[in-house]
Amino acid sequence: xxxxxxxxxxxxxxxxxIQTLKRLAALSGNIxxxxxxxxxxxxxxxxxxxxxSTMKMLWDRKWAMRRLVTIMMVAIGVGLVYYGMPSNVGxxxxxxxxxxxxxxxxxxxxxxxxxxxxxxINRRSSLVVMTTISGIFSLxxxxxxxxxxxxVQMVLEVVSFFSTCTCCYIIMIYSIELFPTCVRNxxxxxxxxxxxxxxxxxxxxxxxxxxxKFWSFGIFGLVICCCGLFTVCLPETRGMxxxxxxEEEEYREADSKPRNGPKRxxxxxx
Numbered sequence: 001x002x003x004x005x006x007x008x009x010x011x012x013x014x015x016x017x018i019q020t021l022k023r024l025a026a027l028s029g030n031i032x033x034x035x036x037x038x039x040x041x042x043x044x045x046x047x048x049x050x051x052x053s054t055m056k057m058l059w060d061r062k063w064a065m066r067r068l069v070t071i072m073m074v075a076i077g078v079g080l081v082y083y084g085m086p087s088n089v090g091x092x093x094x095x096x097x098x099x100x101x102x103x104x105x106x107x108x109x110x111x112x113x114x115x116x117x118x119x120x121i122n123r124r125s126s127l128v129v130m131t132t133i134s135g136i137f138s139l140x141x142x143x144x145x146x147x148x149x150x151x152v153q154m155v156l157e158v159v160s161f162f163s164t165c166t167c168c169y170i171i172m173i174y175s176i177e178l179f180p181t182c183v184r185n186x187x188x189x190x191x192x193x194x195x196x197x198x199x200x201x202x203x204x205x206x207x208x209x210x211x212x213k214f215w216s217f218g219i220f221g222l223v224i225c226c227c228g229l230f231t232v233c234l235p236e237t238r239g240m241x242x243x244x245x246x247e248e249e250e251y252r253e254a255d256s257k258p259r260n261g262p263k264r265x266x267x268x269x270x
Contacts, residue, residue: 054186061246063253067178068187070233072194074127075171077227079198081134081164081220084206085157088216091209092141092157094150102158110165114173123174124236127167131228134163138221142213157217164224168195177237181244 058064089099137160141153148156171191179187209216243249 051186054183057183057246058187061250063250064179064183064246067234068190070230071171071175071178072191073230074131074227075191075194076198077224078131078164078167078171079195080202080205081138081160081198081224082168082195083199084202084216084220085138085161085164087202088206088209088220089154089157091206091213091216092150092153093145094154099154099157102154103161106158106162107165110162111169114166114169118170118173119238122236122238123170123177124231124234126170127174127231128228130163130167130170131224131231134160134167135221135223135225135228137163138217138224141217142221160221167224167228171195174234174237177240177242178234180246180249181242182246 058068086100086103089103090096092099137156140148140156141160143153145153172188175188175191176184205216205219241252243252
């Protein structure tokens with residue numbers, strides 16, 4: 001029930017939220033002070049639900065647009081490897097059936113690792129580390145089979161894909177924490193589309209990889225490593241509360257400035 005009041009406040013329906021709280025208080029035998037109605041829930045207009053209005057809110061705030069573009073760049077690189085790597089196992093020269101099976105099984109442990117460690121790991125550093133691991137192991141698959149046996153390359157490819165799957169889960173969790181409630185649906189949809197957009201380019205590289213593995217595994221490794229570096233431009237969100245409005249996010253960042261020094265990742269709108 002209390003989440004309903006929060007939603008009403010985000011939508012600017014303050015009177016309805018107060019009346020709902022009064023009814024809830026009456027059920028438990030409590031009384032809300034008349035001064036409660038004078039409380040202000042930030043001085044921002046109500047969040048509109050249209051896609052165009054949401055995009056305008058993002059565009060008007062440089063910090064929000066910068067976060068969105070940055071995380072989408074990371075998602076494009078991760079999506080390229082996530083959708084391209086399973087299609088590229090035929091270029092390894094190893095047992096195709098085993099490679100496909102191990103790739104399919106790699107998604108489950110990556111989900112479990114993310115589930116159990118998400119409350120303990122930093123989002124930003126985790127993305128940088130996992131994209132780097134994925135890229136390095138993918139680049140190792142370029143080496144000729146005479147130097148690195150096909151079976152070893154299959155293991156390297158599975159580790160690379162496992163890291164990429166973990167990146168996908170972290171990106172979605174990170175995206176939820178980066179944006180306030182009033183724009184979260186739109187930003188998550190755009191980030192998801194960025195993942196798919198990366199996958200659109202994968203089949204072309206897989207076909208080119210039949211001639212030279214650099215065009216598949218090499219490009220996969222370079223792209224995900226480079227895109228993963230964009231994560232350093234994002235703020236760390238582990239342990240932080242999720243804001244409902246853009247103004248609330250800006251107020252929180254402004255209040256935390258004295259404690260964290262002059263360098264911040266958010267430009268407070270004036």
